[in-house]
Amino acid sequence: MTGSSTLVVAVLALAAGTYAFRLAGPLLRSRVAFPPRAERLLETGAVVLLAALIATTALTEGDGAAGVARPAGVAVAGVLAWRRVPFLAVVLTAAATTAVLRLLGVP
């Protein structure tokens, strides 16, 4: 296993880099005035990133497929949210669907 001081330096480097990433967007926004069209594109960009995060975390595990139980739970969440079911019920039903499917032996 890697030595303690190396680990501390690695954690600090990851933390500092991540903080810099978090800082970059708001800093740029406060210095530069974007035209309205660009602002709307940036907001769509966040939605696109979130959609990609949803797709990859729901459907993949490492570089393979995530099985059936997890995508099924997320799909149920999608249907319920589309029908404007309250957030709490959507999220808990997703977890419950996945948990029950796993209990039944579905991968």
Next chain:
Amino acid sequence: MFIVLGVHSIWRTLTRAQRRDIALVSMAVGVTALSYGAIAVSSGFPLWLPLLMAPLVVAGSAEFLFVGIVGAGGSPVAAVLAGLLVNARHIPFGLALPDVLGRGWRRLLGTHLMNDESVVFALAQSDARRSRAAYWACGLGILVCWPAGALAGAALGTAVRDTDAFGLDAMFPAVLLALVLPALRDRGTLRTALAGAALALAATLVLPPGLPVLLALAALPLAWRAAGRQPAEAPR
């Protein structure tokens, strides 16, 4: 004192349902952190590692990746680079984030609170005050629950290793989906988001973690026309 007053006013700005939703998401993050802490110590890391990393990095997928790479004997430099790659999405998130951070020292802390959940909660609100309150409530909730869960998980060890049995892994995408759906009711946004998600999925087959999600932004030109069409604004 200022922090207490600040938290109080954040809490009052939110509706009861919003507080409950944010509490649920923070708790779910805390339970995920149980498995993070447990995996870290059972892969041979000292207890202090997840306890140091959780409050300083506050980005679950990057931390899991770091622990996975170094725990398997990989180089710490590779682990840091892989973690940074996964966290690079905070740059476009920060560009899209409405003005929620505040000024001065608040801004320093507010920046640290940026994560998938706090961003999506902020974007899902209808007005600026609510956006700010939701962002801070969710960000602070996660800043507390993630390290607390990691500590509990590290202490309990392998007993809590498999939180997947409770369907917890379905919760993260379900939370994002439920909050992002209103934005997807717009045709142009939906088309762009679906194209981006498809790109990202295909890319997971060949690219390391982090890059596929960023690659989804290549679908953004699809939204170019819709972005110009929306509410007329006075020319600058």
